[in-house]
Amino acid sequence: MKKEVIKTHSTCTGLIQPVSDALYVLSGKWKIPILISLTFGNKRFGQMAKEIPKITEKMLSKELRELELNQLVKRTVYDTIPxxxxxxxxxxxxxxxxxxxxxxxxxxxxxxxxxxK
Structure with a gap:
């Protein structure tokens, strides 16, 4: 059974900020598709670019940096050639x-x- 939430003005205003914070971190057209892609395993940049239709490399790079700053995504560089x-x-x-x-x-x-449909 779900916990009953008492619907008051302070409850409402108390929900607005955390929901706004979550939407700010996840906002935009590409962040959730990137997270979905990574939900199914670790990926290289090119793999994600192929899995996410119509995302540009510039946008993928930007969104990955933001997700990394928010500690949702980890970037690992392997010391190999290349x-x-x-x-x-x-x-x-x-x-x-x-x-x-x-x-x-x-x-x-x-x-x-x-x-x-």
């Missing part, structure tokens, strides 16, 4: 797994409801 760079979700990044799958479920249901 140098290999691999991206993975951090343990903290994996804390979003449940949220991402819930969004996917909601999105599928919404699509069925609105366009019947």
């Amino acid at each position: 140098v290999v760079v691999e991206y993975s979700l951090t343990e903290y990044g994996h804390s979003l797994d449940k949220l991402i799958f819930e969004l996917a479920t909601w999105g599928s249901e919404h699509r069925k409801r609105i366009i019947g």
Whole structure:
């Protein structure tokens, strides 16, 4: 059973800031698709670029840097010739797994409801 939330003005205002913070970190067209890609395992830059339709290399690079700054993604550089760079979700990044799958479920249901597919 879900915990009952008492709906008051202070409860409402108390939810606004943390939700705003989450949306700020995850905002934009590409961050969630990048996180989804990494949910299924470590990836090299080129692999992600192929998996995420229409993302440019410049945007992928920018979004990966931001996700790394927010400690959701880890960048590992291997000392090989040529140098290999691999991206993975951090343990903290994996804390979003449940949220991402819930969004996917909601999105599928919404699509069925609105366009019947």
